[in-house]
Amino acid sequence: MCGILGHPRPRSTDWERALASLRFRGDDSVGTVCLQGCQLGVQRLAITDPAANQPLVFGEKPHRLAIAFNGNLAHPARWRARLAMGGHPCSTRNDAEIPLRLYEAEGLEGLLELEGGFAFGLFDEGRGRLLLARDSFGEKPLFLHGGDESLPHFASTPWACLLVGGEGAPELGPEDAGQFLRFGWVDWEQTSFGMGARELPRGEVWEFDHAGLRRREKLAAPPLSETEANGRGEEALDACLLRAVAGRTGGDRPLGLLLSGGLDSSTLAVALARLHKRTASFCLDFQGEAPESPRAARVAAHLGHPFFSRAIGPEALLAWEAGVRAAGRPLGDPSFLAAYEVARLAREEGVGILLSGEGGDEAFVGYGRQRATPWLQLGRTLLPRPLRSALAGLPLEGRGERLLRALGRDDPAEGYADLCAQAARPELERLLGVDLRARPKAFDQARHLPGDPTADPLLQASLTEERGYLPQDLCPKLDTATLMAGIEGRAPLLDRRLFALARRMRDTHPSEREGKGPLRAWLAPFLPRELRHGPKRGFGPPIARWLADRRYLDALLSDPFVQRHAPWNHRVSQSWLAELRRGHLARALPLFALGSLAHFLRLIKTLPHG
Template identity: 35%
Template sequence: MCGINGIFQSSSPEIPAEGRLRAMAEAMAHRGPDGMGLHVEPHLGLGHRRLSIVDLAGGAQPMSTTDGRLTISFNGEIYNFATLRRRLEAAGHQFRTRSDTEAILHAWREYGVAALDELQGMFAFALWDAGRGELLLARDRLGEKPLHYAWLPDGSLAFASEIAGLLALPEVSRRPDPAAIEDFLALGYIPDPATAYAAIRRLPAGHFLLLRRGEAGRPEPRAYWSAPTSPARGVDAAQAPAALRARLDAAVRAQLMSDVPLGAFLSGGVDSASVVSLAAAARREEGGAPLDAFTIGFPGAGDERPMAAAVAARVGAAHHQEAGTTDYLGAARGIAALFGEPFGDHSAVPTLAVCRLARRHVTVALSGDGGDEVFAGYRRHRFHALAEAARAFLPAPVRRGVVARLAALYPRLDRAPRWLRAKSTLTELGLDSAMGYYSMACKLEGARRHALYAPGFRAALDGHDPAARFAAAIGACDPDAPLQAAQYADVTTYLPGDILVKTDRTAMAVSLELRAPFLDHGLVEWGMALPASLKLQRGVGKHVLRRAMAADLPAELLWGAKRGFADDIAAEFRARAPELRARLAGPAMLDSGMFDRTALLRLADEHASGRFDHAQPLWQLLVLEGWLAQAPAAPTLPAAAMA
């Protein structure tokens, strides 16, 4: 894994200053502690931080072809590069290294932009073709590897793996994007293509940006891939489990390639256990040492360590486990610094802990990320399917009238048993499919969110609605496949915006490469397009995956209750209410011009009373406070928005 950066001056033949490129690269040194490289020529400068994984001696970057025409700075892994290389060699291309990086250069020369369709893996890269005068910025299909960019005042484009790389350039504005802050408080993350900074954008997953020397204007990103939006026809349900196991096994084996130590994360869930089981079997077949598996657990009924230990013993993995210790109030500011912007998934804290544990033993780790999105494993998928069945039964006037009225009258019972907490269910039933699914994904609904805002910030939102992207995603799907539509919404929002941001930043913070076999794009295309009945049966998600792994994993794990990878933060926030109040009412929050002090303190006091559970929005606000408080330039709204 690596960090990339660069500056492209389309209209100026000047050579970018190496000091600027070096500063950008140094800001991301954790992404590549094994070396730094720079390349400069008229119009263009590229930087690279290297974490050596494959071809330790010959894979240094930026890498150029022997004729000097093509140069690339690349972050990621191309798992099919050996096959691709053989095809290119048969077409006359000559290679001088064993690296996957060089395969991208020759694929571009052979196929142009269509080379993106040939790449199987996770990647973000900048490829310069001096002969054509073209710069290609590209990001993998699912968004495993990040790429950010900003247009500078002189018209040039700067880009970097992380926001910190761009903030190393003083001319990049620190002004926050009000719409992105609204998205963050609604969803807990900032979806592509926005970032918390108005001047910095994220290249969306499955997109590329093609810039040309001498070209005026600002080209827009273009999509080269999207997840399936309708079910496949003629699927053999009886053969689906075996087909899934074969596909997942192939993806795991492809991602075992490494010239450095490799292990895997192991929780008490189906996804990571499936990956560990298949990886351990492949390792045994190769005659290698047992696979290292890593687990973080928290004492109590939800502790994942006993189940993970049982799986490790069953598959013959070498198990490493630790107890998690958390200080979420203290971690909030660290999370803001780690991510470079607000990030509201508090499971990032234990994820960072398991990354640290793994890095003491290996340089590469496999994870089970993506299984829930591809095979419908989230609880909200089950609820959405039930709601869709109810919508089909209840006439629209009844849902929008009677049910919606009941939802408005029903009290919030945060502390009651789950079966008494019907307000969210009634609320969803009173909405259409897209807005109902958004309501389940939303962390803090609109009226409660806006009540926290200062009038100026509320006005600066200019009607921005976080639900609009969910309506667009679900509207793009087959209306007769509501479960797949919900999955598509997750794959285009939650997966690249939350899950993969979390895993990339926490792993890269400790210089660990993380790989997700479930996100092999062929497996994603096949799995998402399976009929809903294979994914969700009798209220159990990932049904086909559980059947596929039935001979490999314990029945208790396969069919038991889902375990979440995070600690309970609600009790800590109640116990430390004075500290929490001081943080929310401190200068960072109030000087930003975004919030109403009284409303913030009311939220904290309601949580401290025990009558309400505001732990999630309070965590998000604490992370936002940490971002606003960070030096050297705390982001604030422009004066006009604060008026």
């Protein structure tokens, strides 16, 4: 894991400040290489082959190849063997060398079969070409700015991208604020959030020369093995899961597992045990709440994994601002705080690589809102529009309110956006003081859904999660939280073969469309029934109770700089806080998102305003 940076002609002060802002992503070494036409930099967290510093450079002037690489590749040993057989042996065990050698041997086409969690910039000095690539699920970030008529500059965070380009302070507008407050995330592939930098689309390789973008390719869909393609459901799933987990366990640092006791993390725990990898497992409890660690401890003990846990309280909010500064963007998911505390615990126990279960809900329909979509579509068909509109106006709170609001929508895409929302549009219009209905782009998550109304609603919902919540919330959360603790986070279930197989199983076995059925069946020989069934597990902190503590949010929202530059009505935000303290728990998530925006504004304060 690393922080990477690139610019065709950076000013030295901008370069140094941008590279320093990435230090949280790796402080084992820092390197810069100046080539004719491009400068690359890396803040490295050395997980494999610590002596192989980055950026890696091969060849002689003026025909050098250089790469700034972040993340890890799946099954790197197989790639090294393939390259050696083709006459391009690797001289290091650093994953960064693999795409460099593949490009040397096969050009851009050689990069299209890469799998894992990665992002990189590769510069071909002789041809004046810059290639930017990112993994299929968005596990690792990569932001770029410019590139219309020249080489772009790029970085691992939008903040570093802003710094290295020497741009002035961005302005946070009500449209971006509205989208973030409604969902807790924005689509950085579609918006720059006022910062100028957008995220490279997941699963793509872009090639630039000094005239701009010249070629854009998608990563190839990996082929299924014979067993995965033609085996019985459980047999194919077994082969696919073990291959996916085995491919993401390599490295020179000890391995750990984030184990909540839920199905996804328990699946990883079983797969690791079957691969004969005794893995330290880590869980978290929240003071004053029912503990989750006893169930996780039973899973670990049953499989022979060492187990560690700790309990945390509202003091975890002290890491909130540091997380926003590290990510270089607002973080709207309070479970980031829990992920960071678990990662800190793992680091204290000597772990350098922490596996996590992101992707299981998206692949195996684990969210209730996904499974609600076929029923909502049926309701839209059977119930007249006036009745649905009346039901949508009932004074409910929480999940019931979102379901009825979604039922009232004629457009299923906008209905699913209601299911995902943590604040209703009218409330946000009151907060932001603008008619957001006249700005649909601020809320347009419907672009994630196929427009065909006859399409499978469950598939629509799953694609929405895979293209929105997963890469824009879950992946940044794991990436930032683990790196802040000085370790690398990996999500082995983010595997394209596994997602393809899960979708095929839903299509051929309708009974498995109810969510997580295939995983429960797969776990049956290895865990007792009581450890395979029960409520959904996770690390969601009691954020309503924490934010009610006056030590944290009051001073933040009262900061004079925040009040001067924030696009929201401060009287309304204070009324939300008062409502939360009177027991209106639905205010908690929007208030956390609002606090993240305030921390983001304080980060902007460090740049001169024009």
